[in-house]
Amino acid sequence: MTRHLRVDGPNHDDRLDHMAQGVIGQPLNRLEGPLKVAGRATYAAEARPRNLAYGVLVQAAIPAGKVLEIGDAPGALAVIRDKRMVRFAAQGMARKAPKSGPDGIDYMGQAIALVVADTFEAARHAAQNLSVRYAREDVPVNPEDVTPELPPKKQSKTGDLDKAMQEAAFSVDQVWHTPSQMAAAMEPHAAIAEWDGDRVTIRAGLQMLSSNKEQMADALGIRPDKLRLLAPYVGGGFGSKLGINAESVAAAIAAQKLGRPVQVSMTRQQVFDLAHRRSETRQRIRLACDADGTLTGLGHEALVSNLPDDGFSEPVTQATPFTYQAAHRQVVHAIARIHRSCAGSVRAPGEAVGVTVFECAMDELAEAAGIDPVDLRLRNIPEAEPVTGRPFSSHKLTEALQEGAKLFGWSDRRPAKERLEGEWYIGIGMASAVRVNQLVESRARVTLVQDGSAIVETDMTDIGTGTYTILGQLAAEMLGLPADRVEVKLGDTQFPPAAGSGGSFGAASSGNSVFLACEEIRRQIAKAIGCDEGDLTLQDGMARAGNVSKSLSEVVEGTITGEGHLEPGKTEKSHRQATWGSHWAEVAVNRWTGEVRVRRMMGVFACGRVLNEKTARSQCLGGMTFGIGIALTEAMEHDRRDGHAVSRDLAEYHIPCHADVPPLEVHFLQERDAYVGPLQAKGLGELGICGAGAAVLNAIYNACGVRVRELPATPDKIIAGLDP
Amino acid sequence: MQITLNLNGTSHHLDVDPRTTLLDALRHHLGLTGTKKGCDHGQCGSCTVLMDGRRVNACLTLACMVEDRDITTIEGIGTPGHLSPLQQQFLDHDGFQCGYCTPGQICSAAGMLEEIAAGWPSHASESLDGPFELSHAEIAERMSGNLCRCAAYTNIVAAIRQAAQGDNRREDAA
Numbered sequence: 001m002t003r004h005l006r007v008d009g010p011n012h013d014d015r016l017d018h019m020a021q022g023v024i025g026q027p028l029n030r031l032e033g034p035l036k037v038a039g040r041a042t043y044a045a046e047a048r049p050r051n052l053a054y055g056v057l058v059q060a061a062i063p064a065g066k067v068l069e070i071g072d073a074p075g076a077l078a079v080i081r082d083k084r085m086v087r088f089a090a091q092g093m094a095r096k097a098p099k100s101g102p103d104g105i106d107y108m109g110q111a112i113a114l115v116v117a118d119t120f121e122a123a124r125h126a127a128q129n130l131s132v133r134y135a136r137e138d139v140p141v142n143p144e145d146v147t148p149e150l151p152p153k154k155q156s157k158t159g160d161l162d163k164a165m166q167e168a169a170f171s172v173d174q175v176w177h178t179p180s181q182m183a184a185a186m187e188p189h190a191a192i193a194e195w196d197g198d199r200v201t202i203r204a205g206l207q208m209l210s211s212n213k214e215q216m217a218d219a220l221g222i223r224p225d226k227l228r229l230l231a232p233y234v235g236g237g238f239g240s241k242l243g244i245n246a247e248s249v250a251a252a253i254a255a256q257k258l259g260r261p262v263q264v265s266m267t268r269q270q271v272f273d274l275a276h277r278r279s280e281t282r283q284r285i286r287l288a289c290d291a292d293g294t295l296t297g298l299g300h301e302a303l304v305s306n307l308p309d310d311g312f313s314e315p316v317t318q319a320t321p322f323t324y325q326a327a328h329r330q331v332v333h334a335i336a337r338i339h340r341s342c343a344g345s346v347r348a349p350g351e352a353v354g355v356t357v358f359e360c361a362m363d364e365l366a367e368a369a370g371i372d373p374v375d376l377r378l379r380n381i382p383e384a385e386p387v388t389g390r391p392f393s394s395h396k397l398t399e400a401l402q403e404g405a406k407l408f409g410w411s412d413r414r415p416a417k418e419r420l421e422g423e424w425y426i427g428i429g430m431a432s433a434v435r436v437n438q439l440v441e442s443r444a445r446v447t448l449v450q451d452g453s454a455i456v457e458t459d460m461t462d463i464g465t466g467t468y469t470i471l472g473q474l475a476a477e478m479l480g481l482p483a484d485r486v487e488v489k490l491g492d493t494q495f496p497p498a499a500g501s502g503g504s505f506g507a508a509s510s511g512n513s514v515f516l517a518c519e520e521i522r523r524q525i526a527k528a529i530g531c532d533e534g535d536l537t538l539q540d541g542m543a544r545a546g547n548v549s550k551s552l553s554e555v556v557e558g559t560i561t562g563e564g565h566l567e568p569g570k571t572e573k574s575h576r577q578a579t580w581g582s583h584w585a586e587v588a589v590n591r592w593t594g595e596v597r598v599r600r601m602m603g604v605f606a607c608g609r610v611l612n613e614k615t616a617r618s619q620c621l622g623g624m625t626f627g628i629g630i631a632l633t634e635a636m637e638h639d640r641r642d643g644h645a646v647s648r649d650l651a652e653y654h655i656p657c658h659a660d661v662p663p664l665e666v667h668f669l670q671e672r673d674a675y676v677g678p679l680q681a682k683g684l685g686e687l688g689i690c691g692a693g694a695a696v697l698n699a700i701y702n703a704c705g706v707r708v709r710e711l712p713a714t715p716d717k718i719i720a721g722l723d724p
Numbered sequence: 725m726q727i728t729l730n731l732n733g734t735s736h737h738l739d740v741d742p743r744t745t746l747l748d749a750l751r752h753h754l755g756l757t758g759t760k761k762g763c764d765h766g767q768c769g770s771c772t773v774l775m776d777g778r779r780v781n782a783c784l785t786l787a788c789m790v791e792d793r794d795i796t797t798i799e800g801i802g803t804p805g806h807l808s809p810l811q812q813q814f815l816d817h818d819g820f821q822c823g824y825c826t827p828g829q830i831c832s833a834a835g836m837l838e839e840i841a842a843g844w845p846s847h848a849s850e851s852l853d854g855p856f857e858l859s860h861a862e863i864a865e866r867m868s869g870n871l872c873r874c875a876a877y878t879n880i881v882a883a884i885r886q887a888a889q890g891d892n893r894r895e896d897a898a
Binding site for chain 2: 036043045048233235237268463614626649657664
């Protein structure tokens with residue numbers, strides 16, 4: 001039986017608080033942890049089928065045009081050129097394959113062929129030596145070289161911002177730039193495809209199997225029921241594995257043509273070219289306030305880029321409409337159509353760079369107005385969503401700011417450039433954290449076995465987020481079992497289709513489906529012992545109601561299976577849903593070299609119910625560290641002549657390393673959001689990045705008095721602003 | 725070409741292309757996929773293994789060059805049912821998320837603790853002569869060749885510190 005729920009209204013039942021097992025929320029170790037620390041968890045390229053052949057992708061060396069001719073590949077089994085091969089990755093949750101056809105070239109680095117050989121070494125050699133003749137077209141590759149699109153639906157205006165700026169007691173009007181950024185998950189994209197008659201199994205690094213299945217079936221021109229996708233372990237995603245990409249499609253085509261299994265792994269450089277980049281942004285922020293720091297106007301104008309016709313554009317201003325109040329408001333969203341690699345979702349699309357820049361602007365306004373940055377924010381938190389008047393499902397920004405200020409020691413802050421220790425300026429900075437929240441349709445199946453164990457099955461993925469563990473904890477809590485009695489099976493399209501991992505909606509969406517499946521099982525147990533489900537207590541393998549107490553082995557004959565099906569509903573529109581927090585950083589800036597060291601960093605977060613304190617904290621650590629990268633080191637530079645990514649590996653694109661990250665501190669605020677389903681949990685994977693970089697950049701200003709508006713704040717830019 | 729690898733205490737005879745790296749020999753030829761390929765260029769540390777007890781990037785090492793060496797991979801450090809103290813601390817401290825860089829982090833940590841024991845200083849060391857305090861800065865500096873995009877860094881340092889201190893306590897008790 002399937003228990004279905006559409007989230008059309010609030011849920012104040014706090015059911016999980018009233019269960020007896022007491023495992024939900026506990027900081028349990030990861031269920032799959034022993035496999036991971038022992039190197040036994042098998043990722044995309046780690047199945048070893050017999051007779052496996054190896055494929056290496058060949059990339060276009062021109063920014064746009066056509067392939068005219070491709071030479072021979074001595075030593076290779078085949079050079080695969082097939083009109084089904086895709087030119088770039090599918091966007092997250094797309095239902096169709098991305099643009100295909102390797103003869104046409106849309107950007108430099110696009111995959112145009114696959115060379116397959118018996119060994120990886122032979123395939124690589126042949127791929128590197130393949131001769132290709134092109135017809136090159138001239139195309140724009142720099143965002144400022146074209147007239148951008150201004151889609152009417154993405155623009156908004158309330159009141160008269162120009163007038164508010166003229167009449168303001170204090171104002172800010174500045175322009176910031178953020179470069180292209182990459183997810184750079186540690187596992188490069190890879191796939192192993194194997195056909196059995198007209199059926200194909202593809203093992204790949206993918207975040208969202210249910211939509212990936214539709215994309216892949218469309219790409220290959222087969223029925224979805226002929227396709228099985230496997231992604232039991234995914235070595236990081238951060239958006240880069242939301243949609244199918246060139247390697248998995250090419251592996252499937254090659255395996256079909258050669259009649260043997262084929263593995264295709266991207267090189268690290270190919271990952272930088274072929275996975276979605278976060279678009280570079282140009283952001284103009286205008287802020288106007290009166291003498292006491294009440295915002296009267298705010299404007300956020302963003303210019304982003306993508307390939308012609310692609311539906312995705314970095315939603316830079318996503319949180320701007322509801323974070324702060326102001327009567328006069330304007331949002332501009334402009335899209336430059338250029339031929340750099342495809343832009344798409346990278347961890348917290350929109351807020352990661354949008355909130356970061358906006359929070360830098362707020363710091364500048366606080367400075368201009370002579371108001372404490374925390375106070376400025378506290379004074380401008382709206383009662384309801386501005387303009388629409390929609391209520392918030394829950395609002396924790398005030399508490400996050402006040403609690404953070406106390407925990408971090410904000411009252412010790414001194415004016416800019418006042419603290420000098422040896423050759424290091426010391427400063428502290430802060431920023432608000434905000435990220436939209438959503439649910440996505442998700443299904444799961446739970447089976448309770450007579451011996452007091454349970455199995456959870458869903459095609460949900462665990463990309464490092466802790467899904468295995470939290471779904472196991474949920475089932476254990478709801479069914480009254482020790483956590484180690486629950487087995488969780490994920491990452492296989494033979495299981496019920498789930499939301500997938502993306503947009504911070506994975507835990508809440510798939511968690512609610514497991515919750516519903518367990519409610520169905522509880523109902524069947526209650527029926528068997530003759531009580532209402534609400535009166536049933538399940539704990540340590542025992543079922544109790546009134547003065548009846550039975551072990552599950554007495555109640556369950558064989559197995560009881562329940563399915564859960566969650567759909568978002570009216571609360572999506574009726575309430576503004578978001579997660580909230582605050583970021584705090586202390587930095588040291590070298591007065592001679594401009595080097596920045598983050599000495600201390602703390603985040604305070606509210607994300608509804610915390611399902612596992614340990615894995616939740618780790619999500620926040622990861623987000624905050626991405627923030628350090630955005631602030632200080634990460635930039636994928638493009639060649640201005642042909643648009644290709646210049647800094648396209650881990651030696652050139654600098655993600656934070658051990659020595660860049662001090663011991664980070666994370667605090668959670670207690671919250672139960674009633675409008676996000678019975679779990680009362682919201683997303684967490686992205687909140688930690690939203691605004692984190694601004695805390696670092698604002699701390700740099702507080703330390704040395706330099707504002708860097710061209711991110712990242714590398715030493716050259718800081719030196720340029722320091723006194724000689 | 726025919727080669728013999730001394731791996732986790734066992735000899736393996738392989739027929740490999742001379743261009744085969746130690747990393748690909750492990751993953752493609754021996755099916756030992758615990759050692760990970762993150763960049764194939766010595767930039768990320770995911771492929772870190774121990775060679776005669778010292779950490780090396782398996783992606784920058786040709787298989788045919790290491791015939792007379794003892795190689796230890798993550799599979800030789802512990803199994804899911806019998807984790808080494810270091811692996812157990814990574815598990816307890818959540819010193820990983822996706823788990824892909826983890827075998828490299830653990831092999832690197834094992835080698836790094838030996839380097840400290842042998843008296844090798846680092847950029848973060850107070851003096852060149854030691855002894856070296858296992859401070860956050862000391863561990864972070866020595867582990868900076870192992871990237872973790874999930875950014876479990878805070879937890880990894882805590883795990884290594886705890887494992888090292890646990891070892892010390894055992895030595896004290898002995």
